[in-house]
Amino acid sequence: MRDVAIVSFAQAPLEQAPGQTETLMLLPTITEALANVGMTRRDVEFTCSGSADYLTGGTFTFVQMLEAAGAWPPISESHVEMDGAWALYEAWVRLQHGDVDVALVFASGRASLGASLRETLTFQLDPYYLAPIGADYVSLAALQAQAVLERTGKTENDLAQIVAERRRDASGSPNSAVPGDASADDLLKNDYVVAPLRTHDIGPPVDGAAAIVLVAGDRAREVCAQPAWIAGIDHRADPHYPGVRDLTVSRSTKQAGEKAGVGKGGVEVAELSAVCTPEELVLAEALGLGDDVAINPSGGALVANPVMVTGLVRIGEAAKHVFGGGSRALGHASSGPCLQQNLVCVVEGRS
């Protein structure tokens, strides 16, 4: 395998000018990611993006986003109708070919424009049994939550403790959509959305954009003092139907984690795409994360869920840990109902 490193990560601030277009959320973000490592759009040899038309109800909206990357003269690019983490996976595969060294990955989403994410995400379900009954992602997550609480003996108070901690960690962050000062007791006064999930248990869907620069081989060290080398990356899928799975475990996450080498040397930080609190418990167990691992020090998806960007941000946050001198971290992304599909990316610093 060819060594590939994340050398830069940039995220658009949560607070956007009113009436901002998605392209204009991305343009300065991509410029920043490249400028951080002394690059311009001319240095990029492959571009891959992640977004979903269903969020804004547009068609081929990724074509407009591409203008933020600069597509003239013509560039080599690809797009996934998924979270940007999968775009990063494709870019990593592309760099394995060996003929190009620099890839740009970006993702964007405007979850605020749909009627509600609960309605919109219903369309990701099979059209025969699940979509017609309007099985929205929060209701499905609540079924999972109930199963997790029953099996683990955890309580709603335990969930509230997790949320309070994530919010505290993210307090003052420009990427948090929630206040940081609520205690677990305060949070337990919140209403149920779908029992046992209360409002604080669901990461608030927000608009977002992020960009990552990947560089292969020695060139990564030339542009970045402490590149976050991709030690392993893998993605796996469980069956689509929640009804045929044990929702209290995530076999696909476990498998992806093993293939990505999470157990080989452990990690200091794990950034998990848990958009509902109990998902964090399921993921931490699947990845074998002990008490010594800092889970979602950024606050994770429980403080803001920029849909289609959330997973890429988790990988970016893991890379930031290495940029800052950390030795190993993982970023996780998820897609589909009840953590159906999962991607794990392990990054590490090397001397």
Next chain:
Amino acid sequence: MSNDNVQFMSHHTKVEYKIPEPSLLSLHFGDELAKARIIGHRCPQCSKVYMPPRGYCPLCVVETTEADEVEVSTNGTVTTFSIITPLQYPGQEETEDYVQGTILLDGADTTIMVMQMDGIPIADMRMGMRVRAVWPPEAKRTDSVTASVNRGMGLGDAVERWEPTGEPDLTREQIAEHVL
């Protein structure tokens, strides 16, 4: 297996979006249309004028701002057009052949598409023909502006119709870059 064994089920779905949500720039563009003014943004690097303004130049990939605003002419050139023969289906209001044209306004580098060319007989339509915008009376403009802004592109139906200026046509070479 016979068809008798197949059961059909109706499943109607609906999602309501808050868009088209006009950007601030689109709203400003619409306000100017209400004054019968068409504005664009001139890229500070390559000098191309984008109309409607997008807030950036996709070729140079730089942002453009109010400082780059320019007014373009309401006169222009038909760079290409289509004659459309309507097939009758429920909701189809057109019954006769009609023309939609693409127009390059003087002072702009981008064209406006899907312009209704009702004011010009089909037999007279030519690539390169010089035309001018005829605006609706001021009192009627607000509605058409809203419509155009919500389209997010071009002028929508802000202009009442286009009429020939009578100037000599531009040559094919002069409009070759703007046919699409």
